[in-house]
Amino acid sequence: MSGKTVHIGCGAGFAGDRWDAAVPIVATLATRDGPRYLMYETLAERTLALAQQAKIEDPSKGYSPYLERILRPVLAQAKAAGIRVVSNFGAANPTAGARRILEMAKEEGIAGLKVAVVEGDDLTTVMSEGDIRGHKAVEGLAMPEGRMVAANVYLGAQAIADALAMGADVVVVGRCADPALALGPLLHEHGWSLDDLDRVAAGTMTGHLLECGAQVTGGYFADPGYKDVPDFGHVGFPIAEVEADGTVTITKADNTGGLVSHRTVKEQLLYEMHDPANYLTPDVTLDITGVEIAEVGPDRVRITGAKGKQQPPTLKATVSFEGGWLGEGEITYAGPNARRRAELAIDVLRTRVRDLGTNWPLRFDLIGTVSTFDGDGGDLRAASDWDADGEYRVRMATKGPDKQLAQWIADEVLSLYCSGPAGGGGVRHRIAPQITTASILVDRAKVTASARLVEENA
Amino acid sequence: MTDTSTRRVLRVPLHEVAHGRTGDKGNRVNISLIPYRDEAFPYLREQVTEAAVKKHFAAKGASTVTRYELPTFPAFNFVIDDVLEGGVNGALNLDTHGKSFAFHLLAMEVDMPEDFVLHPEKGMR
Structure with a gap:
């Protein structure tokens, strides 16, 4: 060589x-x-x-x-x-x-x-937010709503x-x-x-x-x-x-x-x-x-x-937006009849969240059956029989624009401790701010990459 | 594919025949499928079709499956659209990247000559 x-x-x-x-x-x-x-x-x-x-x-x-x-x-x-x-x-x-x-x-x-x-790489230094939003999003997602927080080209x-x-x-x-x-x-x-x-x-x-x-x-x-x-x-x-x-x-x-x-x-x-x-x-x-x-x-x-x-002919860029709040909570049911107690917990959560008067999307997982391979509708879980006894963890997730409501929805999991089915334990619940992103393709001529040495106190 | 040998054909999960990894971009994943034995490639090509994979991921809302073939690796690369329920951005699923999905594909059952199966004793028939 x-x-x-x-x-x-x-x-x-x-x-x-x-x-x-x-x-x-x-x-x-x-x-x-x-x-x-x-x-x-x-x-x-x-x-x-x-x-x-x-x-x-x-x-x-x-x-x-x-x-x-x-x-x-x-x-x-x-x-x-x-x-x-x-x-x-x-x-x-x-x-x-x-x-x-x-x-x-x-x-x-x-x-x-x-x-x-x-x-x-910072697209916002060479393009207005309107110009950036005017691009078509690729990779199967729409251009999100919400405040734009960053746009960077690769x-x-x-x-x-x-x-x-x-x-x-x-x-x-x-x-x-x-x-x-x-x-x-x-x-x-x-x-x-x-x-x-x-x-x-x-x-x-x-x-x-x-x-x-x-x-x-x-x-x-x-x-x-x-x-x-x-x-x-x-x-x-x-x-x-x-x-x-x-x-x-x-x-x-x-x-x-x-x-x-x-x-x-x-x-x-x-x-x-x-x-x-x-x-x-x-x-x-x-x-x-x-x-x-x-x-x-x-x-x-x-x-x-x-x-x-x-x-x-184009460069890919990632555009990031404020994306509202994720709220989620989990609780475990174990031992005899655990699956039916967990399913009852899901029913209670549905009722309670509906009573809050929100139409935010809800997803329920019953971890221990099939969860991550299942869709939001739970079709795979419904298509099979699962043992009544065992160990199951209920998970609820929601997402929407309002921090307070995200917290209130997540809190419904916590309140299962005293008001839910028998024997629920191990609640974890949280809310988290979300960032949504979209990919766009931009004209190469708009972008100039450059290198420079940085001095200590410059 | 016609198998003229006298080898037994076993009904097994793909996991006994191949391995793979998921990657994600937006609301789309790719899953590689790499056989342990090169000779399994034509059997996989016949059975792990775009239509079969789409059906396998129906509960996740897969809209389009594209299969790329790499006969010299040998390997396949499946690109599955709209399977992330919004992707890392919007999905309420725990695995918003779909990182676990390769193992959903590997749970799909295929008919395979026993020579190409890692643990033939686990064969289903």
Whole structure:
């Protein structure tokens, strides 16, 4: 193999991922040669809307609330070993995130850390709310009502590569396509052009395999007796080794549990994919139908043959709105005749909520029969007989615009303690503000992504 | 598919033949279906059709099922529309992402030569 190998490890696959997953990644990368990167994916669809609200309340906030917890344990070793960090943990405020990282570097005694931000994902800076709402929502949902709280476009990889060319040790991005967190370093290190569609496809596939962390190393895969994963409690996070020709090898951090097999790779390759011949990203349309997947060593899988087609003419954006209040409550019935007592509890709840005079939608689950596979109408549950004795948990959920009413409805579950069927226990009830989102497709010409270095006190 | 061998054919849940994972976008999920034995692929193609999957997810309100075939993996990818009752936005279901739905698909029963079944002793006939 000619040319250098780029190593990219992934230390987080979503906002709530293991806080210390990057520690073995950085320890492993520190023993390898050549360009080495650590990426974190921390931004779900609604995470960014919550960050936007945090920024409105405090302009020094709005980056990922997990930034410090996941980065601090590895920042000094990464800098010392020359491992560069790329993440979307900038969320709604990459500049504030970058400043916090510079402060952290000072606290940790790290000298000379260069931090860059990538900007341009905030659609509200280039488009009015009316223009944004004027777009048609895709993916089978209508444009929601309610106050708009955020609109962010998925940026591509070029501005990340630009930030690395400026010498950044840490690149702080807001919303970008998740695979761009890996493609950016690959464009920079291998000198790939965005016109080199098959290489860009390989880099995008690499990012897609890494972006969910342990989902390619045995996480979300284990199924005892069918798909067993060794030392699962210590599941290691993935590392990709990418050659200049686009050959990708997926492996994982040294001295960890978990598994990299052709099966873990296949499950993750198809994760959140619709047409496998046309996976749309800002940088390329990826076709994985011809890839070859080979186990080339213990926990080492090589993937070749990704094909690239012209990038789509539009960029996807997520628009977030205030979405009212969810109210829910649960109570358990166990032992003799539990099912009929639980069903009576559902009848009582229906009566009580109707008496409140609301027409909010209600859903009842009887956990222990069939619940999550059933529709709101409960057709599957009604179609089967269930044991009268046993252990059943009633769950009620509702949603509507008014916080007070959401609370009153949820409180009806609590009041079953004294006024419901015999022997109910273990009530949990809560209300929670909701954020609804829609996806829209926007004109590329409206969006400009750019990179800049952030100075400590600028 | 005509099976000319003398192997027994068992009625089993897909879980004995294949594995898969759900992903979601909006009010739509995709579910991958990856056989443990490559030779099971044509049997799955014949039985796990778009119509059969739509029927299997009827209680969830599935409107359209599209099946993509990846014969060289081999694997299938099913895209199921309108199955999330509003998706993470509006659904009142506990599993608003539909993350558990792959295992609903894996509960679907198929007829399969016993060689392609992980635990033939669990076969239903």
